[in-house]
Amino acid sequence: MSNRYSALALARHALDPDLSWPRAWRSPDPQRSYDVVIVGGGGHGLATAHYLAKNHGIRRVAVLERAYIGSGNVGRNTTLIRSNYMMGGNTNFFEFSLKLWEGLSHELNFNCMVSQRGQIVLAVSPVQLDVYARRGNIMRLNGIDAELLDRGEVMKLLPYLDYSDEARWPIWGGILQRRAGTVRHDAVAWGYARAADSAGVDIIENCEVTGFTIEGGQVTGVETSRGRIAAGKVGIAVAGHSSQVAALAGLRLPVESHILQAFVTEPVKPIVDHVVSWGAELFYLSQSDKGGLVFGGHIDGFNTYTQRGQFAKIRGVAECAVSLMPFISRLRLLRHWGGIQDMTPDGSPFICRTPIRNLYLNGGWCYQGFKATPASGWTFAHTIAHDEEHDLNRCYTLDRFEKGGELDEYGTGNWTYKQ
């Protein structure tokens, strides 16, 4: 019977208790060799496998995951998608990603709950509003939706913010991207896995890569906890641990690993209908479909691989939440957690070849890994298949710092820990 998901299939299963759904993805043993091995079964790795099969007809692909798929940042982020970028290179890449998001549930036949509820970024000074305007103008000039809001318009859309004189920084206005929003993060990993699997990709969980076999400057396979696997090409997509895995191939990266924390409150009936971001201090919040308010702030600010955050930062984020939206004060925090992410000097990622032939890198995602997932997989698949960067990811190379090609979207300067 068809494995296709639909309301009809659901009804059929409801009526016939003996009918059971097949596995969303198989659990195969690794074969001896593959055309392409992707290291890392997170959103980016699984998306890459999907597009390798779908766009390039490369099906002898294995995705190797150390734990269970989606165990990394795809399941730890705050689920935001947007394409409000102004630097050449970023703008089109992230808009391409947003376009892929818009069709993703259909493409994967898996409801990822792509919710384009709109994101509003709030400016706390006239100067900041000018800076946002520059970004918004660039978006419009590249066919991306953006609207400039004055204080009054923000008050209409977000009546529950603190507009009183008690507010430390007044809200001067904001910029709205209606097509931005949220996505059910786990569904992205599962949906890509299911699609890739049905195209013949082997998804191998609990399989840790312990080394690379490199002959004459060219990668020919990987050593894993489940034995050696030969590969024509190898792609690394393990953001958060890129330095660790790249080191196995003798590479040193422009990356420091930092923890970013995320938070969720108890579920309540609909109360926040947009994604709201604040310019006073990095802070962003949205309400999940389950009803919890999901939010986050800055990285803790020093490199670490522990997935525990510092309480001082937790308090700082709570102060942001309550100061911007005082009603949150009475809601209860249900859970907070941390994810390890690659921070790069300029805050922009890598999707590129490496000094080792047939070894490719996807990482350095800083804050923006989740929203980039579809475009990241799409362009990484292209880069692997054609052994060259696509126009969309041409600026995300490893050597950009040697050339002074930094892509500092937010003007924070070349500091991994200040991005």
Added chain:
Amino acid sequence: MTRFHRRPEGGHIDRARQVSFTLNGRSYSGFAGDTLASALLANDVTLIGRSFKYHRPRGLVSAGVEEPNALFTLGSGARTEPNIPGTIVDLVDGLEARTQNAWPSVGFDLMAVNQLAAPLFQSGFYYKTFMGPAKGSWMFYEPFIRRAAGLGAATRAFDPDRYETRHQHCDVLVVGAGAAGLAAAISAGRSGARVFLAEQDALLGGGLLAEPAMESWRQARLAELQAMPNVQMATRCTAMGLYDDNLVVLVERRDHARPDASKGQPRQVSISLRAKAIVFATGAIERPLVFGDNDRPGIMLASAVRTYLNRFAIVPGRRAVVATNNDTAYPLAAELAAAGVAVMLVDSRPTTAAVAPGVNVLADSSVATVAGRGHIQQVTLSGAHRATFDCDVLAVSGGWSPTLHLTSHTGIKPRYDAAIAAFVPGGFAKTHFGAGAVMGTFGLRAAIIEGAKAGVEAAGAAGFATSDGAMTTIQGNDPTYAITVAPPVLSGKGKAFLDFQSDVTAKDVKIAHQEGYQSVEHLKRYTTLGMGTDQGKTSNVNALAAMSELRGMQIPAVGTTTFRPPYTGVAMGAIAGRGIGKHFRPTRLSPLHDWHRANGATFIEAGPWLRVYYYAWAGDTVATAYVKEMELVRRGVGLSDVSTLGKIDVQGPDAAEFLNRVYVNGFAKLPVGKARYGVMLNDDGVVLDDGTTTRISETQFYLTTTTAQAGEVMSWLEFLLQTQWRDLRVHVTSLTDEWAGMALAGPKSREALQLAFPGVDVSNHGLPYMGCLEFDYEGAQIRLLRLSFSGELAYEIHLPADYSIPLWEHILRVAAPLGIKPYGLEALASLRIEKGHVAGLELDHRNTLDDLGLGKMAAKEKPFVGKELRMRENLQAPDRWSLVGLELLEPGKSLRGGAILFAATDEIKGHGRGYITSVTWSVELQKTIALGLYQGGLKNVGAEIICAFPLKDEFVRARIVSPHFVDPKGERLNA
């Protein structure tokens, strides 16, 4: 007929203090010492909610924080608080509670139709549908899903209550004041260590509160503790999380005391407690049994029935069935019998423990099905005795799960102990200890002894060697604890619930397994098991058991889920404390602030600073006022507050060499008494900051930075001196707070100076451009610099901050005949635009010296920070965007910051050739002008370009000109 009723005596309640409260508007009464849950139960209110997905009737399951069902919305108006378990709410007079998730009422809930469609709602159903018909169809379905989800409703009104934070330190923290915790606190306390005993409950005693036989022991221990001044006891105080280096965050709740925010009384206090050692005595949480319709009201955890019976003196009807797979339910059966309840004890194990008289025991039997929708009425058994019994309550015990959440917050994985069918702490850090049920020690006597030992060890770890672990305990041995977990029923009729709150059944786990969501995290995320407000405290282990059954593995092989803080939900306000509203971040004020405020200033936030935007004398809106203030400076003389500039004292024999290294231009040969404009790069060759630095003596410089970068630059200089160039004999100190600064600018500024400081030679000869005079005026040390940000003849007067207001007033007074007035930030920033000075918007960590038209400043010979990396290919590209001036060519239209620039012949799309940073009306040229960055920069002078601002559908023509709109030759400032 009533089922649950209150006994005339006994329990930890104060019958002398009656408390009245309402549920859904209807009044009830209880006693002081009740929880909302116990009071409702005493009133025989057993149906208190509807389930999340299927809207099944639900009743109380527990008597503690683990409660999955009995969630209420408390309070009203701005104090509305949803999803609060009635089991943790102190009953106070006038308490308003409402049931949730049912319409119109929990008794008759129309949403119960969901139950008909139940098969549709099996786990993961929403991933499989709501996709059609078109792309983005989810946007149509989502609102319905959102409204159906979300448990209770919150309010958007601002929280009127106050929350505090407190920092505290102790030697030994004991978490949990049950038998083990009390013993630990005492033995640790005897060592003289500072002990903090934290208990989440309103009373100290934990499980002892349901053990009548232990009451005298509890009282005696409390007396011992009260006699120890070094022991601090806190009730209603929950340890929410354990963080690095023994930081435990506790949240203390004071609702019961009716705190008054206007008197500064906090509703909750979050305590950041730093402990040298920690004893975890957090106890254990009982698990339900898994069988069909195991969620019916009247089916409660045995420990809960016992707590309601003994602590709250509530008898659960006339007939009770107690179903268990372990020994801990037996005392309850005995106590129920003693209370006159007909008890049937059903034990799934073949052999049973000893039982008290009056208790009928059926071994080798389990609950198969139950009858009764709104409340349980019958139990039908399977196994050895396939009988059916009527009952008013079914008390169940599926074993115990140690409360190890806190112990695992710093990453220590729990270990599965098959003997007790539960996870226990997988190990401890040097300074961590455990005692009692959390360690799997379920006997009281053993727990007390273990607690006393842990207290001694913890005190030792905290540096208090000698302590006395001798502890009065109880006679006789603990009853043995044995448990046999029967495999959970995964099929059969009637939903067998694992997670009551999220409505996750055994069948859902089966489906997850079939579809391959088999790792614990996949199971949780796919079925939402354990994701509710109770965070799966009663469901995690039963779910693991179900999955291990399906996978044919042992539970440890299936794994455990990671516990995340907080242990129980914590009000966001309590975490934030007072760092909200106007106290969100510190506000920084100029030493002249009081004068500004008293003299019609409108302020604007500039980073941490409050600066003067404009003054009332010039107008009542910034748009009109700043132009007047500019005219004042261009035509007469104005005074402006520049105290926010970063100021740094650079002293030492190598001070000149030091500055020579950090600035791109030379400072080694700067003569004493002279100032010089300097630019610093970061190591990457990008501009870090600019400012004017004055040589006070051979070995002392007075360095100024921009307001925005002051902190960065100070830290950077300290970094270089303290870690990289330790050979340089230089010391730096911030003077930003010590010195105030005021800019005196305009053609009449010299006259104003002469009036202000008669006897000081401020002639062009006495004080030439970029010169500096230091003198004493009326007891104040004055540093008078001749430099200009506006391009006019101008000076900066720096002096110790406390003198700034008197001097400011003096200057305004004596120079009044010249028409002097103060001017604000908007005018200051606009005057610099006219002069083409770069500032914050141009110094954005992306631009190079050449981008800002400062390339010529870079020294050819001497090395300087950033000299190497500024030579990188792209940073030297000839077509980089660099600083230009712009003149508006279409009067009546406007230039705007953030506009994107295009050549006249370009198609208006893409990223353009540059952008506008700053715009102003030029009083000098009487037209709108701007600064911006443009591809190729000044090579395009004279070119006509398009300034695109599509956000407002504006496309305006402008001409590229030199950014130096005013006095390009600098005749004015040299005059």
Added chain:
Amino acid sequence: MLERRSALAGTKEIASSRVRLGEVRGFTLTQVAALDDPVLSDIRAVLGDLPQHPFCGEKDGRRIFHTAPHQFWIVGPEADDIGRRLEGMAIVTGLSHSRTRIFVEGPAAPDVLAKVIEIDLHEAVFGPGMFAMTGLHHTPILLHRVTASRFEIYAMRTFAANAWDWLADAALEFV
């Protein structure tokens, strides 16, 4: 002569039986730093024995704080010539206007401070005569415990009003 005007000129002392909050005016704060050890002994020749962090030295009506390696703060009377006497031998920086001196006094003083100050204020750990450079609401302060129940805070002048507001608010429940 110009009148000195404090950053807290506009504020009024807060007083109750449990806590008093006010400002100490009219003092000289001189920072003296040595680039090497020999200079330290020159300084000793003028000031006598130098106190070691975290203990505040009291001598000739002056308080001396060891604020950093080879660096001391000397808090003296309004007219103090100590800076001039040290000039030439060490690096001297006048900071009299850079800090605002706030006192918190009374039985509840430690409770007020514990709301915002992270260090252990227990008398056995941070006793009379000790000081610490630490944070108050994100800003650096020097906290000096003068007696068991009196603390003095040297706050940055531009943040003094902020520190005052914060402390006054923290003291509210004790007033």
Added chain:
Amino acid sequence: MRIPCPHCGERDYSEFRYGGDASKQRPAHGSGDIKAWHDFYFLFDNPKGPHAEYWQHVLGCRRWFVLTRNTATNEVGGPA
């Protein structure tokens, strides 16, 4: 996390400012070697384990110092 300031003693990490990898050797002032400066400034070992790093006690004595911390556990101290 607690960080031991060499002058002020142990304090919460929020009193400090992180300054990055301290094991990297800054090229000599004016060395002129762009490649060396690139590697120094832009590349990181980013080890999972002991890490020597700069911190400044910004809310205290303002000293910069080198701290060894295990990035896998946040445990402070031990050999780099």
